[in-house]
Amino acid sequence: MITVNATMALTIAVLFATGFYLLLQRSLMRVLIGVVVLGHGTNLLLQLAGGPPAAPPILGTVPAEAIGDPLPQALALTAVVITFALTTFLLALGYRAFVLVGHDEVQDDIEDRRIGTQSLPTASLADPDDEVDEAADDDVESQAGR
Amino acid sequence: MTAGQRDEQVPFDEWDVPRQGWWLSGECRDSYSRTLLLEIATRTLFPTMLVFSLYLLLVGHYSPGGGFSGGLVAGLAFVLRYMAGGAVGLGAVVTLRSPVLLGSGLMIAVLTGLAPLLVGAPALSSAYLSVELPLVGTVSSQTSLLLDVGVYLLIVGAVLDLLRSLGGGIERDMQDAGERP
Amino acid sequence: MTPDVALIVPLPVLLPLLGATVTVVGSRSPALQRVVGIVTLTSVAVLAGVLLVVADRRGPVVAQLGGWAPPVGIALVADRLSALLLLVSTLVTLAVLVYAIDQRIADYGRGTASTTFHPMYLMLSAGVSLAYLTGDLFTLFVAFELMLTASYVLITRRTSASKIRAGMTYVTVSLLSSLLFLTAIALVYAATGTVNLADLAGRIALLPAGLETVLGLMLLVVFGIKAAMVPLHLWLPDSYPNAPGPVAALFAGLLTKVGFYAMLRTQTLLFHRDEPWNLLLVLAVATMLVGALGALAQNDLNRLLSFLLVSHIGFMLFGLAVFNAAGVSGAALYAAHHITVLATLFLISGLITRRTGTVALDQMGGLLRTAPALAVLYAIAALTLAGVPPTAGFVAKLALLQSGVAVGPWPTIVAGVVVVASLLTLYALARVWVRVFWGEAVAPLLDDDPDDEVVVGTANTPAAMYAATGGLVAVSLAIAVFAGPLSAVTGRAGVDLLEREPYLVAVLGAQS
Incomplete structure (x- = not known):
C-alpha cells in the first residue's frame, strides 16, 4: 500500500475535475482539451502508483535499491502515446465537423x-x-x- | 573564388536560395508571412536534429532514448521545417508518401516480433549480437534495435501524415476558400 | 519433435497487424488489399480453431512474450473461453469483410472503400484478438485502444454532415471509458503492485474488502460502458445506426461482446464470490427491459436492432450475476451465439435498406414477394435471436434459465424477466416482419445521400453479399446443430472460470 502526498492528490483532483467539466461541453474543441487534461491526470495517477520519487531506472547509474519502479513509467509512456494518437484524431474530427456543418458542436439526436x-x-x-x-x-x- | 565574385553570379532575388535540395527552398510563402530568422535557424537545426534523433535511436537499448523518442525528435525536425517553410518546404525533402513510411515502419516492427517464431523462440524475443570490427572494436547490439527502427519510421510517418492532412490540407482548403493561410 | 503449440498464440494478433501494414503499404492496389484481408482472417480463423481444440484437450495454452515469465512479462493465454470467442469473432469478421468488399465492387467497381478501410479493419481484428488472448490488465487496455481507435476511424470515415454527430458521441463516450479504465489500472497497481491478471487474482483477495469492492465496481463501470450495460448504454443506439451497414454489423457483433468478455474475465478471476451478485442482477433486469421496451418504440430498423442488442447484453449479465458454473458457461455460450446473430441481423438490415432505400419501417413493405431470399434469411435470424426452439438462441437461453432457477429466489425471478424480454424481442422482430415483408410492395426510395459510403434503393445486390449473410446464418444454425459438444466446451469453460486453478497454474506455474 502506498500513501500519496496531498499536493499530488489535489493536483490530480483538479485535473480530473477540469477534464470532466470540459468533457461535458458541446464543442468538440473543449472536449478535446478535456481529454488532454484528463489524460494528464490519469498519467500522473499512474506515476504515483509507482511509489514516491526515486532515481531513474537506468542500470548502473545508482544502486538498485534507490531505483524507482519502472513499470508505471512504461505504462504511462504507452498511455501518453495513445492519448497523443487520439488527440490528433479528435483534432481531425473536429476540423471535419467544422468543414461539414460549420461548427464543431455535438448536436442532439x-x-x-x-x-x-x-x-x-x-x-x-x-x-x-x-x-x-x-x-x-x-x-x-x-x-x-x- | 572570392565572396564578391559569387555574389555577382547569383541574381539579387535568389541570394537566399540554398544550393542543397534538402535545405529550405525559400519559395514557400507570401513575403509577409515569412519569418527569415526561423528559416535560417531551421537550416542549421534540421540536419542537427535528424542526426540527434538517429543517435537516440541507436543508444536506446541501454540509455535514455529509443525508437519512440528518436522518431519524435525527427518528427519535430519536420514540424519545425513545416512551420518555417510551409507545406512546400516539406515536399522538397520527403517524396515518399507518408502512409507508406508509416506502414513499412510498423511492418518492420511486426516482422521483428514474428521472426523468433521461425527459430522456435517465443514471439518478440530478442538476441544479443556482437561483432569484432577492425579499428572500431567490438560493436554489439540487440535484435530489438530493429523493432526500434520500425517504431522510429512509424512515428516519423505519423508526424508527416499529420502535417500533410492537418497542416498542408487545411492550408489548401483555406486557400481554396479564398482565405489567407 | 513437434513444435510447441504455445508459439502460435500470438499469431491471431500479429498476423492481422502484419496484414494491416501490407494493406497500408500497398494501398494503391485494391486487389492486393482484398486478398490480404481475406487470407489473413481465414488463417486467423484456422489458428483459433486449433487453439480451441488444444485448449479443450490440454488446458490453457500460455505464450510468454519475449520469453519473460509472468508476472514480470506479458502472457497471452488461450483457454476454452477465449479460444471459442476468438473463433466465432473471426468467422464473423471474415463474413462481414466479404460482404463489405462485394458491396463496394457492386456500387463503385473499386473493391475497396478507401485506402484506410482495410488497414483499419485488420487493426480492429488484431485488437479484438489481443483483448481475448491477453492475460494482463494493461495489455487489455492497449487491446481496447487498438480496437476502438480503428473503430473511430471506421465510423467517422467519409461521413456526411448528418452523421458526423453520431461519430462524435461515440468517440467521446469511448474515450471517457478508456480514461476511466486507465484510472482503474493505476489504482489497481497502486494497491497491488502488479497488472498481471493471474498474479492479481491472489493479491486482490488480500486487500481490505472495501478496497476490493471499489476496484471491482470501477472495472464494472468501465466494461459496462463498453458492453452497453444499462444505464451506461446511451451511446449505442445513437451511434451504431449511423454507421455504414457492414461497419455497424461488425461493431454490433464484436465490440460490446469484447467488453462483456473483459467483464466476465476480470470479475470471475479477480473478484471471486460464492453467491449471486445482486447488484448485477438488478442491472441485468434493467438492461433486458430497457432494451426490449426501447426497441418497441423505434421506427428506424437499425435503431430497433441496436436496442435489441442492448437488451440481450442483459441476458449475458444475468449469467455472470448468478455466479455459478452453469451461469457463467451459459453466458459464454450466449456470447458466442449473440456475436453471430447480431452481426447477421445488421447485415440483413443492410440488405433490406439497399432494396428499399430507407431504414424507416413505415415506408417499406411487400419484400416477401420482391425479395423472398431476404425474407428467409431474416426469418431464421429473427427466430434465432428471439430464442425460439430449436435455434441456437434457444439452446443458449435454456442454459441461462437453468443456471438461474437453481440458485435462489431472486435469480429465479430474474429468469422470469429473461422470458419476458425474449417475448418482447419476438414481438419487436415480428413487428419488423409485418411492416417490411408483408403488405403492399412499396417502390424503393431514392438514395437521399448519394455521396456517402453505401448505395441504397437499388435492386442490384451481388450474390456474394447474400452468400456472406447466408454464411453467418449457417454459423448460427451450426451452433444449434452442434449444441451438445459446444455446451460441453462452454460448460468446462465455466467450471474453469470459477475454479480459477487451471488458469493460474498455466500462467504462473505450479508453485502458486
Missing part, C-alpha cells in the same frame, strides 16, 4: 427527440390529431437546425 415527442399524452389514440404531430415535428426540426 433528432430521431430520439422524434420518438420522445410521439409518446406525449397530447398525441392520444382517441383523437389522432395531425396538427399535434406536426407541431412536435416542427419543434424538433427547429431544435435540430439551430
Whole structure:
C-alpha cells in the first residue's frame, strides 16, 4: 500500500475535475482539451502508483535499491502515446465537423427527440390529431437546425 | 573564388536560395508571412536534429532514448521545417508518401516480433549480437534495435501524415476558400 | 519433435497487424488489399480453431512474450473461453469483410472503400484478438485502444454532415471509458503492485474488502460502458445506426461482446464470490427491459436492432450475476451465439435498406414477394435471436434459465424477466416482419445521400453479399446443430472460470 502526498492528490483532483467539466461541453474543441487534461491526470495517477520519487531506472547509474519502479513509467509512456494518437484524431474530427456543418458542436439526436415527442399524452389514440404531430415535428426540426 | 565574385553570379532575388535540395527552398510563402530568422535557424537545426534523433535511436537499448523518442525528435525536425517553410518546404525533402513510411515502419516492427517464431523462440524475443570490427572494436547490439527502427519510421510517418492532412490540407482548403493561410 | 503449440498464440494478433501494414503499404492496389484481408482472417480463423481444440484437450495454452515469465512479462493465454470467442469473432469478421468488399465492387467497381478501410479493419481484428488472448490488465487496455481507435476511424470515415454527430458521441463516450479504465489500472497497481491478471487474482483477495469492492465496481463501470450495460448504454443506439451497414454489423457483433468478455474475465478471476451478485442482477433486469421496451418504440430498423442488442447484453449479465458454473458457461455460450446473430441481423438490415432505400419501417413493405431470399434469411435470424426452439438462441437461453432457477429466489425471478424480454424481442422482430415483408410492395426510395459510403434503393445486390449473410446464418444454425459438444466446451469453460486453478497454474506455474 502506498500513501500519496496531498499536493499530488489535489493536483490530480483538479485535473480530473477540469477534464470532466470540459468533457461535458458541446464543442468538440473543449472536449478535446478535456481529454488532454484528463489524460494528464490519469498519467500522473499512474506515476504515483509507482511509489514516491526515486532515481531513474537506468542500470548502473545508482544502486538498485534507490531505483524507482519502472513499470508505471512504461505504462504511462504507452498511455501518453495513445492519448497523443487520439488527440490528433479528435483534432481531425473536429476540423471535419467544422468543414461539414460549420461548427464543431455535438448536436442532439433528432430521431430520439422524434420518438420522445410521439409518446406525449397530447398525441392520444382517441383523437389522432395531425396538427399535434406536426407541431412536435416542427419543434424538433427547429431544435435540430439551430 | 572570392565572396564578391559569387555574389555577382547569383541574381539579387535568389541570394537566399540554398544550393542543397534538402535545405529550405525559400519559395514557400507570401513575403509577409515569412519569418527569415526561423528559416535560417531551421537550416542549421534540421540536419542537427535528424542526426540527434538517429543517435537516440541507436543508444536506446541501454540509455535514455529509443525508437519512440528518436522518431519524435525527427518528427519535430519536420514540424519545425513545416512551420518555417510551409507545406512546400516539406515536399522538397520527403517524396515518399507518408502512409507508406508509416506502414513499412510498423511492418518492420511486426516482422521483428514474428521472426523468433521461425527459430522456435517465443514471439518478440530478442538476441544479443556482437561483432569484432577492425579499428572500431567490438560493436554489439540487440535484435530489438530493429523493432526500434520500425517504431522510429512509424512515428516519423505519423508526424508527416499529420502535417500533410492537418497542416498542408487545411492550408489548401483555406486557400481554396479564398482565405489567407 | 513437434513444435510447441504455445508459439502460435500470438499469431491471431500479429498476423492481422502484419496484414494491416501490407494493406497500408500497398494501398494503391485494391486487389492486393482484398486478398490480404481475406487470407489473413481465414488463417486467423484456422489458428483459433486449433487453439480451441488444444485448449479443450490440454488446458490453457500460455505464450510468454519475449520469453519473460509472468508476472514480470506479458502472457497471452488461450483457454476454452477465449479460444471459442476468438473463433466465432473471426468467422464473423471474415463474413462481414466479404460482404463489405462485394458491396463496394457492386456500387463503385473499386473493391475497396478507401485506402484506410482495410488497414483499419485488420487493426480492429488484431485488437479484438489481443483483448481475448491477453492475460494482463494493461495489455487489455492497449487491446481496447487498438480496437476502438480503428473503430473511430471506421465510423467517422467519409461521413456526411448528418452523421458526423453520431461519430462524435461515440468517440467521446469511448474515450471517457478508456480514461476511466486507465484510472482503474493505476489504482489497481497502486494497491497491488502488479497488472498481471493471474498474479492479481491472489493479491486482490488480500486487500481490505472495501478496497476490493471499489476496484471491482470501477472495472464494472468501465466494461459496462463498453458492453452497453444499462444505464451506461446511451451511446449505442445513437451511434451504431449511423454507421455504414457492414461497419455497424461488425461493431454490433464484436465490440460490446469484447467488453462483456473483459467483464466476465476480470470479475470471475479477480473478484471471486460464492453467491449471486445482486447488484448485477438488478442491472441485468434493467438492461433486458430497457432494451426490449426501447426497441418497441423505434421506427428506424437499425435503431430497433441496436436496442435489441442492448437488451440481450442483459441476458449475458444475468449469467455472470448468478455466479455459478452453469451461469457463467451459459453466458459464454450466449456470447458466442449473440456475436453471430447480431452481426447477421445488421447485415440483413443492410440488405433490406439497399432494396428499399430507407431504414424507416413505415415506408417499406411487400419484400416477401420482391425479395423472398431476404425474407428467409431474416426469418431464421429473427427466430434465432428471439430464442425460439430449436435455434441456437434457444439452446443458449435454456442454459441461462437453468443456471438461474437453481440458485435462489431472486435469480429465479430474474429468469422470469429473461422470458419476458425474449417475448418482447419476438414481438419487436415480428413487428419488423409485418411492416417490411408483408403488405403492399412499396417502390424503393431514392438514395437521399448519394455521396456517402453505401448505395441504397437499388435492386442490384451481388450474390456474394447474400452468400456472406447466408454464411453467418449457417454459423448460427451450426451452433444449434452442434449444441451438445459446444455446451460441453462452454460448460468446462465455466467450471474453469470459477475454479480459477487451471488458469493460474498455466500462467504462473505450479508453485502458486
